[in-house]
Amino acid sequence: MSEPESVARWELTASASSERAPAPTAGEELVIQLFDELRNPLLRYLLAFGIPAHDGEEVIQEVFLALFQHLERGKSRRNLRGWVFRVAHNLGLKRRLANRREAFGAGSQGVFAATWPDPGENPEEQLLSRNRQKRLQAVLRALPEQDQWCLALRAEGLRYREIAEVLDISLASISTSLGRSLARLSRADGDDRGY
Amino acid sequence: MMLPEDSHLSDQELIFTADGELDPRRKAHVRSHLAACWQCRTRLRNMENAIADFVQLHSAGLNRQLPPVSPARAMLKAQLAHVRPQSSSLLWNLRAQPAFALPLVAAALVVSVYLWSRPTTGSIPLRQLTPGAVRSVAKSDVCTAGQNRAFVVPVALQRRVFEEYGIRDVPPNAYEVDYLITPELGGSSDIRNLWPEPYSSTVWNAHVKDELEDRLHRMVCDGQIDLATAQHEIATDWIGAYKKYFNSSRPREN
Numbered sequence: 001m002s003e004p005e006s007v008a009r010w011e012l013t014a015s016a017s018s019e020r021a022p023a024p025t026a027g028e029e030l031v032i033q034l035f036d037e038l039r040n041p042l043l044r045y046l047l048a049f050g051i052p053a054h055d056g057e058e059v060i061q062e063v064f065l066a067l068f069q070h071l072e073r074g075k076s077r078r079n080l081r082g083w084v085f086r087v088a089h090n091l092g093l094k095r096r097l098a099n100r101r102e103a104f105g106a107g108s109q110g111v112f113a114a115t116w117p118d119p120g121e122n123p124e125e126q127l128l129s130r131n132r133q134k135r136l137q138a139v140l141r142a143l144p145e146q147d148q149w150c151l152a153l154r155a156e157g158l159r160y161r162e163i164a165e166v167l168d169i170s171l172a173s174i175s176t177s178l179g180r181s182l183a184r185l186s187r188a189d190g191d192d193r194g195y
Numbered sequence: 196m197m198l199p200e201d202s203h204l205s206d207q208e209l210i211f212t213a214d215g216e217l218d219p220r221r222k223a224h225v226r227s228h229l230a231a232c233w234q235c236r237t238r239l240r241n242m243e244n245a246i247a248d249f250v251q252l253h254s255a256g257l258n259r260q261l262p263p264v265s266p267a268r269a270m271l272k273a274q275l276a277h278v279r280p281q282s283s284s285l286l287w288n289l290r291a292q293p294a295f296a297l298p299l300v301a302a303a304l305v306v307s308v309y310l311w312s313r314p315t316t317g318s319i320p321l322r323q324l325t326p327g328a329v330r331s332v333a334k335s336d337v338c339t340a341g342q343n344r345a346f347v348v349p350v351a352l353q354r355r356v357f358e359e360y361g362i363r364d365v366p367p368n369a370y371e372v373d374y375l376i377t378p379e380l381g382g383s384s385d386i387r388n389l390w391p392e393p394y395s396s397t398v399w400n401a402h403v404k405d406e407l408e409d410r411l412h413r414m415v416c417d418g419q420i421d422l423a424t425a426q427h428e429i430a431t432d433w434i435g436a437y438k439k440y441f442n443s444s445r446p447r448e449n
Contacts, residue, residue: 024272025279136245155254175207185246
């Protein structure tokens, strides 16, 4: 049996058997349901880390496989959204570190580094003036990285308790961080709006 | 803009108000202050405007970079099917739907012949590719903290393992990229400790090895054998180790 014939026959049998694959288990269904709900928020969060989309997709696959194993082992189902974001955050950090090592000479970038397109490229973004966007971005990039994470997680709809769990910091730190960031943003925003 | 805390609301109170996270006991006080204080109302409005602008900037910029979800969803379903615990549902389906039985059996036969005909993807890994690799751990590590970790081989690493073994077009349910020395016995995630192990097409498959791993782990933690011995036996001849520790020449039936 030559190699090409083997591969071709293998592909045929694989597709035939996959059509009659066993139905997903309850654990798999829950994982897929959470994936449908959280994939876009997670990928946005990872993109905001400066992780390329294809790397972000791989991280998310790992996150949900780990979730499946977590559930299969009978671990806690409390606040799975926070659990998923926490694992994604940790894997995202590792991936970003690895990418930086590969990209020789790449300097340290913040969470919101080079991920947003040039403002005003489409009509939606023109709702914000170019100057205000630039000013907001400058303020964001000047924030400590933890403050940027807090903002990105809050923008994805996580409550303070969930953010505290993802970043493993206290509730008081979350509120201080968000208060500080938004005070700076609102001052920049208010200046542009002429307040 | 910063105001004395005794006369005006703090930034923290304003962000809690905007986010609906305010302590109920403080809510009434904040509301009554806002009703009377133009400055704090303006600060709150500025903060809400900043939130709205930030969210728009965040979403509009990043949404355009999101690839379609369906390929990623299909990939996850395939991966889940791959790591799914084996069940008797396939046999049940064969009995319930005899019309499917013949082609399925034929397909299974082809798969079996294929797998048996490839020495690189059998029950025993190639020594030159997968000699085994361990972390620096003690018995106390593997018998306590390590128990609660989820040992998932990253997708990118799985891909590299398949490439290394020359396997293309990997179907779900066919292989588990397995640790030669399980992490529960101190095995590392180094590629030298990973190989594509067929799930069900050979007698000595991934499930049988899982059984051995559980047995060895229990024996190490019970002090019946030392960790280094368990690692060495599973890395050099796991089938021999199974026969030895289960006192059986064939895998036990579940």
